[in-house]
Amino acid sequence: MHDAELTLDPSDWDSFRVQAHSALDMMIDYLRGVRDEPVWRPIPDPVVQRLSAEPPEEPEGLERALRDFQSDILPYPSGNLHPRFWSWVAGNGSPTGMVADMLASGLNALTIGFDDSAATRVDLQVLDWFKRLFRFPPESSGLFVSGSSMATIVALAVARTAKAGYDVRTHGVGRERSLLVYGSTETHNSVHKGVELLGLGNAHLRSIPTNAAFEIQIDSLVRAIETDAAHGRRPAILIANAGTVNTGAIDPLNAMADLASEYDLWLHVDGAFGSMATLTREPPSNLAGLEMADSLAFDLHKWLHQPYAVGCVLVRHPTLHRDTFTAEPAYLEVPDGGLAAGPINFSAFGVQHSRSFTALRPWLSFKTHGLRVFRELIEQNISQARYLDGLIRDTEYLELLAPTSLNIVNYRFNPGWIEESALDALNRRILVELQEQGIAGPSSTRIGEAGRFSIRVCITNHRSRLEDFRHLVDASVRIGLELLRDAPQDGSA
C-alpha cells in the first residue's frame, strides 16, 4: 500500500514551508539583535539536564523541536557572534554564510569530485580563486578541509612523501633516518598533532627560539639545521608561522624560503588566520615569500568570516600531493560519461572521502559582498588592534605584555604595587568577570619565558567597533580596582 511507505519528506509541504521560514526568521532576529545580548552567559542546570536527555523514539514535530532550540540552544552560544568576542581565533560567520549553508545542506552534495556536479565545479573554481589570491601557480593542487589542523595533516603527509626518499605509504616511517621538522616555540599544537599522527614523532620536531617580536630566530634555526646535518641526521621540513596564535607574530617567510631551498627542506606555512593579511593593501613585510611555500594551510572560518568549519590546503606539487593519497579501488573506476565522470577525485588529495559542500560559503559570500570588503575588514581589525594597543598604553593600571604586530593584543591589569605572582591570579579573575558579566570575551595565554598570565584580545570580528574596545578597557580597570578593593589588604590579590 502506497501510504505505508516511509519517507522523511514532509507530508504537508505548505506547513513545512511556514515552519522553515519561522526558523530562518528566528536566526535573522537573533543576528540582528546580537549586540544587545550578553557576550556569553552560563547555561542553567535545567537546560544542561534537558540537553542530556535520551533520544525521543516518538516524533515531537518540527515546531516543538524548534521551540526547544529557541529556549535551550539559541540563548547559550560560545559568544563568537558577538561584537565583543575576541577569544582564541574565532570567526563571526555571516548572515550570507548562513544562507549558503542552508542551500548547501538543501543540495546535500557529497562533493567527492568525480560526481559530475556543479558543486564539484564550484569547489574547483573557489580553489582557483585562492591560488590566485595567494599567488600560488595555477597548476598547484588544493583541498577544502575542516580547518587548518586537517590542512596541516594533509600538507605534512605530502611533505613526508616528498622527503622520505622511499615509498613511505608501503613501508611506513622508520625505515631510514627520521625526518626532522623545525618550527618556532610559538608553533600551533596542530603541527605537533600532525607530526605525531604521521609517525614522525614529536622528539623530531625541533623548537627554535623566537626574538622579542616572537618571530623565529633565523640564526638559531640555521644552527639547528647545520648541527643536525653534521651529525648525519635528516633535516626535512620547515614550519613557518604566518600569524602565531599567541601574539599574531609572522615569521620572516622570505628568509625561511631561502633556507628551504638552500637545505632542500619542505616549507609548510601555517597561515590559519595571519596569511589573510596578504589580501590587504599593505601586507606585513614578513609575509613576502608566502607564495614560495611548498604548502599552505589557512582557515576560511576565522578571518574570512565563513561559517564553521572550513579551511584549505594548497600544495605547490600536485603529483606529490596525489601520490600521497591516491587509491584506485574497483568501485571508483572512472567511466566514459554519466554522473561519475567528474573532473577530479578529491579523495586522492586528502583524508576525507565524503565531504560537505563548504566551497559554496565563500562562493556565495564573495559574489554577494565582493572581495574588497573582506580585504578592508582585515585592515579594519588590524587598525582596531593598533587602537586598542594605544588605549592600553594611555590607560593607567593597564600594561601591554607583547608587541602588537597584527590583530592580537595582550595586556594585563597592573596597578604597580602588587607582586608578580599575585598579578596572575588577579588577572585571571578579571578575565572571568569580564566573561561572566557578559561584557566581553577575550581569552588568555601566557607570554614569553616568564609565562605571565595575559588577557588576550584576538580581533577577527567584522562586528567590532572602536567603542567596543573602549568598553573593554574601562571594564578591565573597573573590575581590577573592585577586586583590589574587596580583597583582604595583605598585599596579595
Ligand SMILES: *Cc1c(COP(=O)(O)O)cnc(C)c1O
Ligand atoms: C586555529 C589555528 C590552527 C588550527 O586551525 P583549525 O581550523 O582550528 O583546525 C592552526 N594554527 C593557527 C595559527 C591557528 O590559529
